[in-house]
Amino acid sequence: MDMNQYLEVFIDESNEHLQNINDNLLQLEKDPANLQIVAEIFRSAHTLKGMSATMGYSDLAELTHKMENVLDEVRNENIKVTTSMLDVVFEAVEHLETIVEDVSQGGSGKKDVIGVVEKLKQISNGEEITESTTPNQAEPQTESVNDNSNHNTPFMELDEFEQTVLTESTEQGFKPLSIHIELREDCLLKAARVYMVFDVLEKIGEVMKAYPSVDDLEAENFENDFHILFVTKEDNNDVERRILKVSEIDKVHIQPFTLQKNQTEQRPSQVQENQAEKAPEQEATPSNQEKKEQQSTQHTSKTIRVNINRLDDLLNLFEELVIDRGRLEQIAQESSNKELKETVERMTRVSGELQTIILNMRMVPIEQVFNRFPRMVRQLSRDLGKKVNLQIIGAETELDRTVIDEIGDPLVHLIRNGLDHGIETPEERLKSGKPEEGQLILKAYHSGNHVFVEIQDDGKGINREKVLEKAISKGLISKEEGQKLDNRQVNELIMQSGFSTADTISDISGRGVGLDVVKNKIESLGGAISIESEQGKGSLFSIQLPLTLSIISSMLVQIEKETFAIPLSSIIETAIFKREEILYAHGKEVIDFRGKVVPLINLKHLFKVPSVDSLEDDLYSVVIVRKGNKMAGLIVDSFIGQQEIVLKSLGDYLSDVFAISGASILGNGEVALIIDTNALIK
Missing domain, CATH: 1.20.120.160 (HPT domain)
Structure with missing residues (x-):
């Protein structure tokens, strides 16, 4: 087969x-x-x-x-x-x-x-x-549970996969047989006889299972008899005749093997439970029994396995539907046909519900990523000579599969970093008045259209002076600039390229690679990372991630005759400033936004959009965007409005276009480029 x-x-x-x-x-x-x-x-x-x-x-x-x-x-x-x-x-x-x-x-x-x-x-x-x-003699606990027949008993405990294979072979015309073979007492080469029996049988069918196991049979870890679960289309007498041709075979017992329902539930460890439950089940009324069967049926039909490629295909088709929906909405607005407008409105509602269902189908628990960490923390703790208790909260939080696939490596790096640099050895913790066992908390939760993942430890925290000393020695900042930085800005320095406060490079945390790799990866997913730390008490790394990367909410803006899309997740607010409100610092345009100096970026100049009208307006339309704690103002000509758009890749030929993360087709057929605001803020 x-x-x-x-x-x-x-x-x-x-x-x-x-x-x-x-x-x-x-x-x-x-x-x-x-x-x-x-x-x-x-x-x-x-x-x-x-x-x-x-x-x-x-x-x-x-x-x-x-x-x-x-x-x-x-x-x-x-x-x-x-x-x-x-x-x-x-x-x-x-x-x-x-x-x-x-x-x-x-x-x-x-x-x-x-x-x-x-x-x-x-x-x-x-x-x-x-x-x-010994293991070989411990397994027959199932014999006294399932069947009174010595020949059939060893195979009563079939797992679900084996049952599936057996059922499939039966449907193809194969007969399952339980064969009990006894060797002569004076048989010297028992393993050789077993091999010869297997060789004979495999010419006319398939050996599905052996008891004792094949390994034990080969090692002669059995007495003088063994069992085989065999499927074939041959007659029983022919099977027996072939087996008896092998020398030193004393007896052969063959009987049909019947696959019993729910036999996988009869496991050795459950025998006492099943016996204890047997009496109450017999006393159950027919109505109660029917209710149990209905509940069982409902339980088994809750989930099915679906190939992820099918979900990708479904989402791709729906993305095309979203584009066509936008086009229909625009046609309906321009039309005076009342019935068309009503139909399009209904289609918009239904497709919106369909969109929610499809996106939910692609959502998978972050537990799939978190599951790898307990064993990793255990091993690293032992390697470092530390005692660490890992606590996982919110593993059921769901993310789009595309985000799940990418977030694993950054989390591994942050956890290894926390174990290596953050949590102290038991001796150091006891000296500082802490319990010798450190706490590492991995937490995930929803907030709006984002998922937050936090890695928190109660270790020694970030040493401000050591970070500043390293940053100054590497020429990242001057001594005067370092004195003006607050704690949050100092913490962000550790995510600079090649930055490390470790005295020696180890294989545990960075392998010589700084947290800048983590930061870049998270930002490439449309997310952001922030660090909070208090020396002597611990650190908190917080990662903000979008729920999905395929269909996003955006603000459409116009620059001359070109339309651009800015992800709503990056926008703080939109505002209009008068020309006299524009300030200059270091020769660049800035604005005073609620007491903070925010640099301005003129998208018309950045993307070299051809000017149609040379007249300059006295009013500036500005989109305030954020990347972590940094902000910037994007100057546009006008705001069009919010719209859900389908994010499409620009392809391999245009993969290096600065500050453009993709494109989308609008309802009027126009292509709108999607601005990567993270790339604009340094």
């Missing part, structure tokens, strides 16, 4: 199980005696092992199996959870993630896992382990 058709499902479910393992391992480290957490990790590992073996990724299956053995010993209380043990398990998970990533990129899923496999073996083969509690 061709397994490629299941590849996408395999990758998605593998990532879900790995994330579940990661989250629960971190919880287990905080609560080592909680066997329920161990059971949850075991279930995910067991399912991942089965999926990997079915898909033919042997390295993934082997590594997961050895990790499963360790977890099995922990849940059977044969070994205790220790930090060193968890280090090895975390290392194994990193390898698993690498393999799944390789598979998702079209790779073979091959990886050298011998080192970590040996470490896992050493843990699971500790002195306290006895023969009666």
Whole structure:
């Protein structure tokens, strides 16, 4: 059977199980005696092992199996959870993630896992382990739960992926069989006999699963019998005849395998729960039972998997619809046809609702980015010899997928920076009267049309004098200028290119790269970053991000006969100034805006727009825009009004146009360039 058709499902479910393992391992480290957490990790590992073996990724299956053995010993209380043990398990998970990533990129899923496999073996083969509690003999706990048949029992615990494959093969005319094979007592080369049986069977069908596992069969870690879940189109007698041709086979038992409904719910760790719930369920009235089934049906139909490319295509089509909607609105305004106006108004309302739905479909929780940080913080804390408690707030906050894809690396850099430069060692914290465990808070929340992400620590904060000393030595500012800067302006200096206050360059935070990379990345997303810090108490890095990058609200302005769009997220307000209100500083035009000196930028001169009328107006139409704490006034000829526009890229040939982030097609067919205000403010 061709397994490629299941590849996408395999990758998605593998990532879900790995994330579940990661989250629960971190919880287990905080609560080592909680066997329920161990059971949850075991279930995910067991399912991942089965999926990997079915898909033919042997390295993934082997590594997961050895990790499963360790977890099995922990849940059977044969070994205790220790930090060193968890280090090895975390290392194994990193390898698993690498393999799944390789598979998702079209790779073979091959990886050298011998080192970590040996470490896992050493843990699971500790002195306290006895023969009666080896992993191979621990698994048959399911036998007494699911079925009275010795031949069929080992395969009653199939995960969802294996069930899907089995159902698909049945629909294609294959028969699932449970085969129990007994070797002679005097059989010497048991692994060789197993290989010969597999070789015979794979000529007439597909071996889906073996019990004990293939690894254990190859290592002869079994008695004299084993089970095979096999699919074929051949007759049972023919299958038995072929198997018996292999020498030293004593008995062969073949029986049809029946895929039972909801069998994946019958996991070893749930046996007692299911037995406890069995009696109340039998006493339930028919109406209650129907209600339960309805609720179950409603629950399973809440979500579906949709390829993100389809959502991209849907958004692209809707963007074209937005452009046509603008055109229709303009035609309706110019027309005296009442019915046309009413129809266009209704279409505008409906398309607006459709726009909300489509954009919401593209919104994904920032949790997808946050999930990688707990393990990273754990490892870095150990490398730095620090104790850090990471607290995540607002992981359910949603952002457009395009923003999610880009924000991960800047957050990684800021967190590493906070751990390296911000939070002190336990000894330093105790000396300064702080708890030895530092606090690192990662928070996300909505505010208007933006999402704010904050990284806060209770470390030593930013040393103002050290920052000024470094900035002066690098020639970024003079000593006189440094004395005039307030704390916020000093904090912004650390985001200058190449700036670092570290005495030595480390691999933890910057790797020699300053926070200017983070700043540039965030600003390229239409966002902004600000820093608040108090020496001795900690720092707060606040990132402001747009909800979406595709359809934006903008202010349309006119310069001569050209129309430009300015994103509303950058605009503070619009104003009109008289010519006599324009001031000059250092030979440049400025205005006094509420007590602050704001420089003016004449867009007509900047973009070299040809002048149609040489007469100069006595009034200046100005759009006040902001980038962080800095402001500028953009001089335009007139304001047209607010409008939602579709952001289109200028393409590779025009990618370096200064201060233009894209373009949009307006309702009248005219192209409006979208101004990148961040590029205008230095």
